[in-house]
Amino acid sequence: MTLLDVRDLTVSYRSGGREVPAVRGVDLSLAPGDTLGLAGESGSGKSTMALALLRLLPATARISGQVLFQGEDLLTAKWSKLRAVRWAGASVVFQGAMSALNPVRTIGDQLTEPILLHEKVDERTARQRAARLLEDVGLPARRLSSYPHEFSGGQRQRIMIAMALACRPDLVIADEPTTALDVMVQAQILQLLTDLVRERGIAVVMISHDLSVLAQTCDRLAVMYAGRMVELGASTEVFADPKHPYTSALARAFPTIGDAASRRAPAGLPGDPPTPSSVGEGCAFAPRCAHAVDACRSTATELWPAGPGRLSACIRVLPDLAPAGTADRTGTTGSAPATSGSGAAAMEGGAS
Ligand SMILES: Nc1ncnc2c1ncn2[C@@H]1O[C@H](COP(=O)(O)OP(=O)(O)OP(=O)(O)O)[C@@H](O)[C@H]1O
Numbered sequence: 321m322t323l324l325d326v327r328d329l330t331v332s333y334r335s336g337g338r339e340v341p342a343v344r345g346v347d348l349s350l351a352p353g354d355t356l357g358l359a360g361e362s363g364s365g366k367s368t369m370a371l372a373l374l375r376l377l378p379a380t381a382r383i384s385g386q387v388l389f390q391g392e393d394l395l396t397a398k399w400s401k402l403r404a405v406r407w408a409g410a411s412v413v414f415q416g417a418m419s420a421l422n423p424v425r426t427i428g429d430q431l432t433e434p435i436l437l438h439e440k441v442d443e444r445t446a447r448q449r450a451a452r453l454l455e456d457v458g459l460p461a462r463r464l465s466s467y468p469h470e471f472s473g474g475q476r477q478r479i480m481i482a483m484a485l486a487c488r489p490d491l492v493i494a495d496e497p498t499t500a501l502d503v504m505v506q507a508q509i510l511q512l513l514t515d516l517v518r519e520r521g522i523a524v525v526m527i528s529h530d531l532s533v534l535a536q537t538c539d540r541l542a543v544m545y546a547g548r549m550v551e552l553g554a555s556t557e558v559f560a561d562p563k564h565p566y567t568s569a570l571a572r573a574f575p576t577i578g579d580a581a582s583r584r585a586p587a588g589l590p591g592d593p594p595t596p597s598s599v600g601e602g603c604a605f606a607p608r609c610a611h612a613v614d615a616c617r618s619t620a621t622e623l624w625p626a627g628p629g630r631l632s633a634c635i636r637v638l639p640d641l642a643p644a645g646t647a648d649r650t651g652t653t654g655s656a657p658a659t660s661g662s663g664a665a666a667m668e669g670g671a672s
């Protein structure tokens with residue numbers, strides 16, 4: 321059975337009188353309980369794709385394709401259906417826990433609110449569930465009466481996880497849930513999130529720039545570049561034996577966690593990501609790729625089979641087109657693209 325079936329998902333933003341493409345023709349399928357890691361440089365379209373699934377993007381975003389969630393297309397679903405699916409069907413954990421929590425309401429009130437909104441339970445039952453959720457994420461139930469500012473960053477992120485699980489969803493989308501935290505806390509929180517979803521059989525789409533973290537926590541890995549999915553497969557295989565040169569560059573990268581500059585371009589990868597409007601039909605990675613040949617620029621990009629359960633958008637997986645291998649080019653870290661992920665901001669006030 322399929323939980324989520326995304327077909328040809330395409331998103332562009334209207335900006336300065338132009339359409340700026342952000343996600344280009346993404347196909348994706350998740351079964352119940354699947355854990356999928358989504359990696360890629362800043363600006364590659366990860367947040368846009370994830371937020372488009374629940375129509376959480378700003379009004380300037382134009383979305384096309386299909387997002388079949390339990391068989392129903394969320395892109396054309398009525399508002400009432402969409403509201404019912406958010407929280408109870410699919411929920412989101414954002415990076416900015418402080419901005420996503422209401423500073424003037426207790427954690428208890430904020431945890432019980434979605435439960436009371438989505439389920440026919442009384443206040444007492446909702447409060448008991450909230451207490452259990454808090455304990456599940458490693459915080460004592462008495463902290464229900466505390467306000468967000470009384471918690472550390474890591475504790476607030478735990479609370480965000482509790483909120484995402486509050487209505488027992490079938491899918492959790494976690495958009496860089498730990499980026500602002502220190503390394504030790506990052507590892508704990510990701511482990512906690514993964515343990516909780518696995519225990520409950522919840523599917524997860526976990527977004528990170530860090531391929532190694534995703535490979536450790538998710539069963540499958542998807543890699544995005546310039547709005548397109550360029551590689552998909554079992555985590556251990558994708559990480560150990562990438563089928564796309566961009567994935568190889570990500571796998572080699574050792575980003576300094578928490579350092580914005582190192583998040584933007586993987587170490588050892590020369591050049592900058594393309595500006596969204598400069599990407600054509602051919603491989604967008606070709607200008608930075610050590611293996612690029614003319615056919616890369618003239619062949620329309622697709623995800624081709626690249627072994628059992630594997631897909632890659634690199635023409636080298638096509639036996640007829642594969643050029644002779646060339647040695648990997650080494651280079652310096654590319655400078656930062658002039659983009660900023662703004663998907664999380666779009667969620668403000670829209671998560672119910
Ligand atoms: N609200 C917006 N208006 C216009 N363009 C946007 C908006 N939000 C994102 N974009 C553009 O869409 C593209 C994809 O951005 P997105 O935030 O999805 O990337 P990302 O992979 O999540 O990056 P990051 O790792 O920095 O979070 C970028 O070129 C970005 O500048």
Ligand SMILES: [Mg+2]
Nearest residue numbers: 366367661663
């Ligand atoms: Mg993002």
